[in-house]
Amino acid sequence: MEIEEAKRRARSGPLLLFARRAFGILMTFLSTVTIARLVAPREFGLANMAVVIFAFAQMFREFGLTNAVLRKGHISEDEMSFLFWFNAAMTLVIAGIVASCAIPISHFYNEAVVADVVYLSVISFVLSGLSLQHRALMARDLRFAEIAMIDSAALLAQFLVSLVLALLWHNVWAIVWGTVAQSVTTSLLNVWRSKWRPGRPKRIDGLRDLLSFGANSSIFSICMFFADNGALIMIGHFLGAAPLGQYSRAQALYKLPNTNLVQPIVQTVMPLMTRLRPYPEEYRKVYLDLVMKLCTFLFPISVALTFGAIPLVHSLLGVQWHQASLCFMALAPSLAAYAIGYSAGDLFITQNRSAEFRTLGIIEGAVRVSSIAVGVQFGLIPAAIAFTVSNSVMALWKVRQSGRVGPVTAMDQFNAALPAVPLALGATVSCLIVVTISSVYQFDDAYLAIAYLAFGAVGALAGGMLSARSRAALRAVLAIFGIDRLFKKLMKGQAIQ
Numbered sequence: 001m002e003i004e005e006a007k008r009r010a011r012s013g014p015l016l017l018f019a020r021r022a023f024g025i026l027m028t029f030l031s032t033v034t035i036a037r038l039v040a041p042r043e044f045g046l047a048n049m050a051v052v053i054f055a056f057a058q059m060f061r062e063f064g065l066t067n068a069v070l071r072k073g074h075i076s077e078d079e080m081s082f083l084f085w086f087n088a089a090m091t092l093v094i095a096g097i098v099a100s101c102a103i104p105i106s107h108f109y110n111e112a113v114v115a116d117v118v119y120l121s122v123i124s125f126v127l128s129g130l131s132l133q134h135r136a137l138m139a140r141d142l143r144f145a146e147i148a149m150i151d152s153a154a155l156l157a158q159f160l161v162s163l164v165l166a167l168l169w170h171n172v173w174a175i176v177w178g179t180v181a182q183s184v185t186t187s188l189l190n191v192w193r194s195k196w197r198p199g200r201p202k203r204i205d206g207l208r209d210l211l212s213f214g215a216n217s218s219i220f221s222i223c224m225f226f227a228d229n230g231a232l233i234m235i236g237h238f239l240g241a242a243p244l245g246q247y248s249r250a251q252a253l254y255k256l257p258n259t260n261l262v263q264p265i266v267q268t269v270m271p272l273m274t275r276l277r278p279y280p281e282e283y284r285k286v287y288l289d290l291v292m293k294l295c296t297f298l299f300p301i302s303v304a305l306t307f308g309a310i311p312l313v314h315s316l317l318g319v320q321w322h323q324a325s326l327c328f329m330a331l332a333p334s335l336a337a338y339a340i341g342y343s344a345g346d347l348f349i350t351q352n353r354s355a356e357f358r359t360l361g362i363i364e365g366a367v368r369v370s371s372i373a374v375g376v377q378f379g380l381i382p383a384a385i386a387f388t389v390s391n392s393v394m395a396l397w398k399v400r401q402s403g404r405v406g407p408v409t410a411m412d413q414f415n416a417a418l419p420a421v422p423l424a425l426g427a428t429v430s431c432l433i434v435v436t437i438s439s440v441y442q443f444d445d446a447y448l449a450i451a452y453l454a455f456g457a458v459g460a461l462a463g464g465m466l467s468a469r470s471r472a473a474l475r476a477v478l479a480i481f482g483i484d485r486l487f488k489k490l491m492k493g494q495a496i497q
Contacts, residue, residue, distance in 0.1 A: 025260055027155045028252075031162065032316050038166040039174055041245030041321070047175040048248045049109045049236055050117040052229050054125050057098050059221040061090040061129045075140075078204050084133040085201035091129030095122050109236055117176055124183035131187040134194035140271050150189040158182035216354035220345075223365025227391075230369040231383050234376045243380050249317060250327035250384070257305075257335055258342070261297045265290060266343050273350045280407040283350075287408050288416040289476065290343055295420035296473045298339035300427035300463075304456030305332040307431035311445040311452070323380055330384035334391040336424070340417045341395025344402040351406050360401055364394045419473035426463020430455040 036044075102118035138147055162178030204210075226233075232251070236244040269290045276283040305312070309332055313325035348357035368390040375386025403410030434451045443451070464470040 022260075023152045024155055025256065027159045028256065029316075031159055035162050035166045035174065036249065036317050036321075038170055039172075040170075041249070041324075042241045043170075043172040043245070044175065044248055045236065045241035045243075045245035046111060046113060046117065046172045047179075048232060048244060049111065049114050049241070050105075050121050050176075051179075052232050052236075053098060053105055053118065054121055055229060056222075056225050057094050057125065058129075059218060059225060061087060061094050061132075076204070077199060078202065080133065080137065080196070081199040082201060082204045084198040087132050088130055091126055091132075095126050095129075098122060098125070109241075111241065113172065117172060120176055120180065124180050127183050127187040131190040133198070134190040134196060135186075137196055138190070138194050139267065142268065142271055144268065146193045150186060150193060153189060154182045154185040157185040213352070213354040216358035217349070219358045220361030223361035227365045227368035227394075230372045231376065231387055234372060235380065235383060238376055239380060243323065246321060246323040247327050247380060247384070249321060250313070250324040250331060253313065253316075253324075253328050254331040254335070257298060257301050258338060261301070262294055262338065262342055265293055265297075266346070269343070270346050270350070273346060277350055284407040284412070287343070287347065288412055291340060291413050291416040292419060292473050293477055294342065295336075295339040295417040296423060296464075296477045298335045299417075299420040299424035300456060300460035302332055302335035302339075303424050303427040304431060304453050304460075305335070307435065307456070308449050308452030311443075311448040315444075315446040315449050326381050327384040330381055331388055334388040334395075337388075337392035337395035339420070340413065341398045344398045344413070347402040347406060347408060353405065356401065356405075360398060364398065367394055419467070419469040422463040422466045422470045423460040423474075424463070426459035426461070426466075427456040428459070430459025430462075 099119060099122050102115040105118055106112050106115040135147075158178040158181050161181040162174050165174035165177055168174075231247065232244065235247050269286060272286060273283060276286060306329060309329035310322075310325040313321055313328055317324065345357065345360075348354070348360070368387070371386040371390035372383055376383040399413050400410045402408070403413060431452055434448075434455050438448055438451075461474070464474045
């Protein structure tokens with residue numbers, strides 16, 4: 001693919017993925033206001049006890065070789081086929097290991113039903129593993145329209161299956177079978193739409209280099225798994241299923257901005273950066289533009305969700321999820337840290353710095369897990385606070401380390417984040433106004449949640465008008481949705497006045 005064609009697809013990609021994410025938000029909202037009211041928090045906790053195990057197992061089935069191969073500018077047919085057969089073999093082996101450990105896993109959580117949940121979830125694990133290569137190749141070729149279509153169909157299948165079974169059973173199986181339906185739909189469509197079929201397996205050149213990169217990438221992924229899911233594991237073990245259900249719902253809401261705003265942008269940039277590595281200035285420009293957009297999105301969102309967490313969760317889930325609302329309020333500030341540190345790993349991958357990548361993961365995982373281990377001893381909310389504090393500290397450190405080598409320095413990344421600061425300040429002032437008003441007048445939770453989000457958005461836009469760089473950042477973000485022309489008209493009208 002020519003560089004200009006890759007740039008064109010990368011520019012149009014976020015809008016397509018945002019459309020898919022918008023559908024995902026709709027499905028999540030419908031699921032939240034329906035299934036969460038039909039299924040008790042404890043049942044969500046039981047489902048998450050198995051989800052964490054399979055999330056961990058997923059990192060071993062491809063041994064980091066997907067990143068190892070896809071970081072390259074050119075991939076041969078033999079390399080793609082080797083990767084497929086390696087993934088397939090590892091998927092089947094690991095699936096067997098996890099299934100054999102189902103009963104010990106249930107004993108760990110002191111919940112016998114978890115063993116049956118693990119047995120059924122093996123289906124999802126195997127199917128997704130066998131279609132992993134097909135999905136990766138579509139992403140590498142920037143075929144975002146097809147990826148969006150596949151994801152949307154799978155989410156719809158999950159919601160419909162879970163809703164029907166929640167109405168019938170009101171238990172954990174509604175959640176588990178919904179996940180199976182999503183995996184079956186995704187896997188079949190990935191294989192069908194990719195139009196790629198593997199050749200016979202055979203040894204490839206440069207295998208040692210691939211395995212070395214893959215091993216380092218796997219170590220990083222394992223450490224990040226424990227860093228991201230350590231709270232789930234420890235809460236489930238020390239505090240039980242009900243607190244885990246509360247925390248899992250808070251974490252699901254916390255992940256929505258990352259899943260629906262960050263990933264659509266990041267997914268389009270990584271394949272482009274692999275092609276721009278021979279052109280340092282182009283490479284640097286693309287990455288810093290990514291950091292600026294992420295911060296412009298997430299800085300004000302982090303503020304608005306922190307203020308509005310409690311009424312938002314109460315209005316969506318009900319007052320029985322009050323502990324989840326407190327957890328969500330504690331988690332929301334770390335979205336700002338994700339904004340600047342989330343994509344730093346792309347610098348290590350695209351610059352072939354796998355050893356540094358591995359060391360980064362080990363240190364970050366140790367710091368975040370130990371912090372959560374301390375926090376959970378004091379209860380559910382302290383565990384969430386420990387997650388946010390450790391995540392924020394490590395995000396800043398990750399930026400510093402990623403900028404030590406290559407065309408993108410740490411100072412470049414911090415400078416790229418600065419235009420988002422006025423937006424965050426504007427959102428903060430607006431939310432404080434809502435706090436003042438709500439202390440005098442009593443509002444329903446739904447109205448109060450809307451007020452925080454609406455005032456936060458207006459305040460962010462007002463703050464964004466304060467400097468030329470902030471206005472440029474807003475235009476760049478609006479351009480993703482194709483409405484930057486409207487912004488230019490507004491600014492022109494303001495200048496005339």
